[in-house]
Amino acid sequence: MAEGWPIPSALVFMLLSLSAWALGSCPAPCSCSKGQDEVHVLDCNRKKLSTAPLDPPDGITQVTMNHNELTVVPFFGDASSNITSLSLVHNRISELLMHQLQPYVSLETLDLTSNSISELKVGSFPSMQLKYLNLSNNKISVLEPGCFENISSSLLVLKLNRNRLVALPSKVFKLPQLQFLEIKRNKIKIVDSLTFKGMDSLKSLKMQRNGITKLMDGAFFGLENIEELELEHNNLTEVNKGWLYGLCMLRVLRVSQNAVGIIRPDAWEFCEKLQELDLSFNHLTRLEETAFVGLGLLESLNLGENSLSHLGEGVFSGLASLRTLDIRNNEISWAIEDSIGVFEGMKKLNTLILQQNKIKSITKKAFEGLEELEHLDLSKNGIMSIHPEALSHTKLKVFVLNTSSLLCDCHMQWLGPWLTDSQFQQSVSAICAHPASHLGRNVLSISPEEFVCDDFPKPRITTHPETSVALRGNNVTLNCIASSSSDSPMTTAWRKDGEVLYDAEVQNYARYQEGELIYTTVLHLLNVNFTDEGRYQCVVSNHFGANYSNRAKLTVNALPSFLKTPMDLTIRTGTMARLECAAEGHPSPQIAWQKDGGTDFPAARERRMHVMPDDDIFFIANVKTEDMGVYSCTAQNAAGSLSANATSHRPGNSILHATAGRPNSGPW
Numbered sequence: 175m176a177e178g179w180p181i182p183s184a185l186v187f188m189l190l191s192l193s194a195w196a197l198g199s200c201p202a203p204c205s206c207s208k209g210q211d212e213v214h215v216l217d218c219n220r221k222k223l224s225t226a227p228l229d230p231p232d233g234i235t236q237v238t239m240n241h242n243e244l245t246v247v248p249f250f251g252d253a254s255s256n257i258t259s260l261s262l263v264h265n266r267i268s269e270l271l272m273h274q275l276q277p278y279v280s281l282e283t284l285d286l287t288s289n290s291i292s293e294l295k296v297g298s299f300p301s302m303q304l305k306y307l308n309l310s311n312n313k314i315s316v317l318e319p320g321c322f323e324n325i326s327s328s329l330l331v332l333k334l335n336r337n338r339l340v341a342l343p344s345k346v347f348k349l350p351q352l353q354f355l356e357i358k359r360n361k362i363k364i365v366d367s368l369t370f371k372g373m374d375s376l377k378s379l380k381m382q383r384n385g386i387t388k389l390m391d392g393a394f395f396g397l398e399n400i401e402e403l404e405l406e407h408n409n410l411t412e413v414n415k416g417w418l419y420g421l422c423m424l425r426v427l428r429v430s431q432n433a434v435g436i437i438r439p440d441a442w443e444f445c446e447k448l449q450e451l452d453l454s455f456n457h458l459t460r461l462e463e464t465a466f467v468g469l470g471l472l473e474s475l476n477l478g479e480n481s482l483s484h485l486g487e488g489v490f491s492g493l494a495s496l497r498t499l500d501i502r503n504n505e506i507s508w509a510i511e512d513s514i515g516v517f518e519g520m521k522k523l524n525t526l527i528l529q530q531n532k533i534k535s536i537t538k539k540a541f542e543g544l545e546e547l548e549h550l551d552l553s554k555n556g557i558m559s560i561h562p563e564a565l566s567h568t569k570l571k572v573f574v575l576n577t578s579s580l581l582c583d584c585h586m587q588w589l590g591p592w593l594t595d596s597q598f599q600q601s602v603s604a605i606c607a608h609p610a611s612h613l614g615r616n617v618l619s620i621s622p623e624e625f626v627c628d629d630f631p632k633p634r635i636t637t638h639p640e641t642s643v644a645l646r647g648n649n650v651t652l653n654c655i656a657s658s659s660s661d662s663p664m665t666t667a668w669r670k671d672g673e674v675l676y677d678a679e680v681q682n683y684a685r686y687q688e689g690e691l692i693y694t695t696v697l698h699l700l701n702v703n704f705t706d707e708g709r710y711q712c713v714v715s716n717h718f719g720a721n722y723s724n725r726a727k728l729t730v731n732a733l734p735s736f737l738k739t740p741m742d743l744t745i746r747t748g749t750m751a752r753l754e755c756a757a758e759g760h761p762s763p764q765i766a767w768q769k770d771g772g773t774d775f776p777a778a779r780e781r782r783m784h785v786m787p788d789d790d791i792f793f794i795a796n797v798k799t800e801d802m803g804v805y806s807c808t809a810q811n812a813a814g815s816l817s818a819n820a821t822s823h824r825p826g827n828s829i830l831h832a833t834a835g836r837p838n839s840g841p842w
């Protein structure tokens with residue numbers, strides 16, 4: 175019976191059966207209708223059928239028998255050969271057999287979603303022209319290599335979602351015409367190299383929710399035309415060039431909801447065309463400077479819902495086409511508070527979402543370079559201060575800011591009028607926390623003269639660490655002094671090249687002077703070596719925010735020391751003298767020669783002294799008697815020079831004896 179049948183369908187059916195379609199009668203309990211472009215539809219959905227209805231009318235090309243009790247692919251007699259689309263969703267078919275499909279010589283679309291098929295064997299498909307095959311929500315655990323061979327020259331779309339695949343055998347997907355492949359919600363943990371080789375036409379691959387832990391190098395190699403790769407809800411831990419190998423046409427990559435903690439340098443070497451990258455809901459804690467190198471065409475980057483705190487300097491600088499950057503719900507504070515233009519380079523950035531981070535203050539340079547910025551979301555940060563010029567160069571149309579932590583002193587006087595002028599009163603809730611007299615008040619309700627600077631609760635750095643040069647092995651100390659009018663305890667940290675030094679030897683002193691809290695922090699670097707070179711900075715924080723010192727450069731030098739020294743030699747005139755000298759040091763020393771204590775000597779003057787490139791050997795060509803004497807080698811760098819006295823048998827010295835016409839007794 176047609177219980178629950180919507181009346182309009184019944185009407186449509188009646189109208190259509192009165193139309194010009196010269197059919198035999200429509201077999202009960204199904205309905206027949208005429209679709210667009212002479213498509214004749216036989217609809218037997220939800221009829222509890224376990225076989226095909228008898229005597230289907232001539233001319234049908236589409237059959238749907240969804241939600242029935244079929245256990246095998248049904249047979250429609252002569253009509254089968256004209257059927258182009260067969261939908262058997264939600265039946266009990268457990269096996270796909272060649273002879274059952276053989277009558278369907280015209281079939282292009284086969285939907286077997288929600289059946290009980292457990293394997294696809296060689297011989298499942300006869301030679302046919304199938305284009306769309308949906309096998310989602312079955313129990314397929316085995317794909318026999320070669321199972322798709324008979325449909326490989328026609329298949330355009332293949333769906334294998336919600337099955338039980340644990341591995342993808344190599345060569346199973348030799349489907350050169352296939353454009354869309356979906357293998358979501360299986361149990362594939364590892365994707366081997368070259369798994370998808372042989373799918374030159376594939377445009378889109380979806381492998382969400384598999385629990386993939388590892389993509390081997392070259393896992394997607396061969397997908398020369400793929401534009402979209404979706405890998406959400408897996409367990410990938412890194413993005414690297416190995417698994418991105420060869421994905422030269424990729425435009426969209428979604429790796430959200432994984433466990434990605436590392437983006438390797440040069441990961442994107444092959445993906446120059448990438449436009450959209452979603453890395454949200456991962457385990458990223460830091461982005462190295464190199465994280466996005468090569469993504470000059472990227473337009474949308476989602477880094478939301480990670481644990482990012484460290485942003486390498488210039489990490490976004492190559493993203494010249496980026497329009498949307500979402501970094502919501504991370505741990506970002508210092509990367510933005512410190513006055514470096516962390517977003518500089520993103521000339522086209524339109525939308526920047528920084529919601530729910532730990533940004534306390536917005537400095538003048540925070541958004542430097544973002545000339546096209548129209549949409550900025552700073553809500554849920556607890557922002558305390560915003561520099562009046564931080565946003566002046568942008569084209570803001572949407573500004574979201576929710577804070578009840580504002581430090582409403584004279585520096586914040588500008589905010590209320592600016593919010594009003596820019597018509598951001600609606601999107602912004604800016605409430606003061608300090609001074610006590612303004613606690614809980616909206617900046618818009620405070621008159622200009624009430625914004626006063628009676629105190630300076632936020633730390634001010636008064637003494638910055640100084641750039642210095644040290645000899646290797648020496649001790650270096652760097653000092654930083656901050657003051658505040660507040661009693662709020664100060665904490666300090668030292669950073670080297672933007673990285674917090676957790677194990678550093680630090681001494682801190684606090685004292686009161688004329689009602690101010692003066693805080694001194696001293697960093698001791700013992701027995702410095704070249705690895706200590708870098709730019710050091712102290713960060714002083716209290717309840718009201720943080721202040722960042724200048725970055726002091728430390729250079730570590732080492733005096734030169736000789737690796738090779740010249741030896742005395744006696745050679746014939748007219749031949750070539752060979753003198754060795756090499757030294758190490760930091761920075762690399764320069765080698766210079768003197769003869770008898772002077773730099774102006776015949777071999778130099780006459781340009782007969784040569785050095786092999788990248789070598790430690792010096793030559794004097796065409797030796798003359800006036801070349802005889804004591805040659806000394808000097809090694810010099812910024813740390814100093816190592817020179818020798820003009821006496822023989824000391825390192826760096828060489829006595830050259832030139833003899834006429836006799837065999838040489840020197841090293842050659």
Ligand SMILES: *[C@@H]1O[C@H](CO)[C@@H](O)[C@H](O)[C@H]1NC(C)=O
Nearest residue numbers: 231232233234252253254256
């Ligand atoms: C199959 O289609 C052809 C051409 O449209 C038509 O002549 C023929 O009658 C159809 N056969 C059946 C069994 O429907």
Ligand SMILES: *[C@@H]1O[C@H](CO)[C@@H](O)[C@H](O)[C@H]1NC(C)=O
Nearest residue numbers: 296297298299300301323324
């Ligand atoms: C392809 O189909 C033909 C019959 O159409 C059959 O003989 C052959 O075994 C099939 N091959 C595979 C690999 O399924």
Ligand SMILES: *[C@@H]1O[C@H](CO)[C@@H](O)[C@H](O)[C@H]1NC(C)=O
Nearest residue numbers: 263285287306307308331333
């Ligand atoms: C199976 O896939 C085809 C091709 O994409 C699609 O048209 C069809 O709606 C899918 N079937 C189900 C039940 O979603």
Ligand SMILES: *[C@@H]1O[C@H](CO)[C@@H](O)[C@H](O)[C@H]1NC(C)=O
Nearest residue numbers: 384385386387408409410433
């Ligand atoms: C992901 O991998 C980690 C360790 O490699 C494991 O503890 C975790 O259970 C995995 N999660 C899923 C969803 O497979």
Ligand SMILES: *[C@@H]1O[C@H](CO)[C@@H](O)[C@H](O)[C@H]1NC(C)=O
Nearest residue numbers: 553574575576600601602603
């Ligand atoms: C921010 O505060 C405003 C005003 O209180 C409110 O309308 C808006 O929903 C809040 N936005 C967020 C993201 O919390």
Ligand SMILES: *[C@@H]1O[C@H](CO)[C@@H](O)[C@H](O)[C@H]1NC(C)=O
Nearest residue numbers: 535537633634635636721722
């Ligand atoms: C840090 O302190 C200096 C005064 O030493 C002040 O000019 C600067 O604005 C402060 N920086 C921040 C981010 O508050």
Ligand SMILES: *[C@@H]1O[C@H](CO)[C@@H](O)[C@H](O)[C@H]1NC(C)=O
Nearest residue numbers: 647648649650698699700701
């Ligand atoms: C560096 O400091 C350590 C510990 O204070 C001390 O033992 C050592 O002699 C110092 N080295 C130099 C070169 O001053």
Ligand SMILES: *[C@@H]1O[C@H](CO)[C@@H](O)[C@H](O)[C@H]1NC(C)=O
Nearest residue numbers: 646647648701702703704705
């Ligand atoms: C300094 O570092 C170099 C390697 O860069 C190492 O060979 C040397 O032993 C170190 N010297 C000291 C004094 O630690």
Ligand SMILES: *[C@@H]1O[C@H](CO)[C@@H](O)[C@H](O)[C@H]1NC(C)=O
Nearest residue numbers: 816817818819820821824825
């Ligand atoms: C060079 O010679 C002088 C005097 O003979 C001596 O005092 C000095 O230490 C020597 N220097 C070197 C580096 O050998």
